Amino acid sequence: MTGTRAPDVVCLGESMVAFLPSRPGRLADVPSFTRAVGGAESNVACALAAAGHRVRWVSRVGADGFGDHLVAAVAAYGVDVSAVRRDPHRPTGVYFRTATDRADAAHEVVYHRAGSAASAMSVRTVPYQETTAGRVLHLSGITAALSPECRTLLTTLTSRRPGRPLISFDINHRRPLWPDPATARHTLLRLARGADLVFVGEDEAAELLALHDPAAVREALPEPAVLVVKRGAKGATAFTRDARVSVSAPRVDVVSYAGAGDAFAAGFLAATLRGLPLGERLRYGHLLAAGALTAAGDLGPVPGGALVGRLAALDEADWGRLRLGPGWTEAGRADEEVRTR
Secondary structure (H helix, E strand, O other), X not given: OOOOOOOOEEEEOOOEEEEEEOOOOOOOOOOOEEEEEEOHHHHHHHHHHHOOOOEEEEEEEEOOHHHHHHHHHHHOOOOEOOOEEEEOOOOOOEEEEOOOOOOOOOOOEEEEOOOOOHHHOOOOOOOHHHHOOOOEEEEEXXXXXXXXXXXXXXHHHOOOOOOOOEEEEXXXXXXXXXXXXXXXXXXXXXXXXXXXEEEEEHHHHHHHHOOOOHHHHHHHOOOOOEEEEEOHHHOEEEEOOOOEEEEOOOEEOOOOOOOHHHHHHHHXXXXXXXXXXXXXXXXXXXXXXXXXXXXXXXXXXXXXXXXXXXXXXXOHHHHHHEEEOOOOOOHHHHHHHEEEO
């Protein structure tokens, strides 16, 4: 999706080289790792590009082999990487994780991202016109946690001004990245209130705001034109100025939870770009999330547009019976792996 045409979506944020374990267990016991790509905003960019949209990724990576790998891997999805800058003085971030889910008490993640090239993103190093060239600018709270300069950049980009694109913001609260809970809460709420479309997980709302009901989250965040509360296997609820729509999630045979929230955001954005009704946007989000849930790694396969469209159009009864397992996104196995029963 590279070229001179303006992008549909611009995604700004850090991507890292992720080292995924060859087997379950403590990091101390894992003998080897497989290299992959990990980054909330680049995950969204890759999924949207795979779904047929023109997407630009804006970031900074080191002038090193890991940076070379990241740029090549993201570009291979069809993402425009012309706005990715190389930093000769700072490294590309990397991280290692265990095979367990993030919510598991035994889950381990070790980041080597302090002082990374992406943490130097700022209003000085990221040209405003590169971020605002599309119909949508997608941001994440992870970027705000990287450095004071990154927080200032996101504050600038979420400031309401004439002519800006639709600002999509995924709260993406990562507690280990923040110096203290009060700073995280204040910063993330301020950024969310400046956005037009906000994604927040029910678990994040409970941890960050001590709120446990989608309606209470909406009451705390009335400013965004659209607020989406992701509720995991229970589904998702979207609010607009005058509507509330809830859609259940299909049953999924989960392989890994990594990247599912990013895939959901990509699906919802793809349906938004198509002008689909709110309920169908939620279904698109659930279906792309199911692609990530049924595969290992942060970037799961993106189901084809015809398959997504067919499943999103199911009646309520068939949608409620839908069950998705590993391999369901493969066109040749769609009838075998996608079941309504």
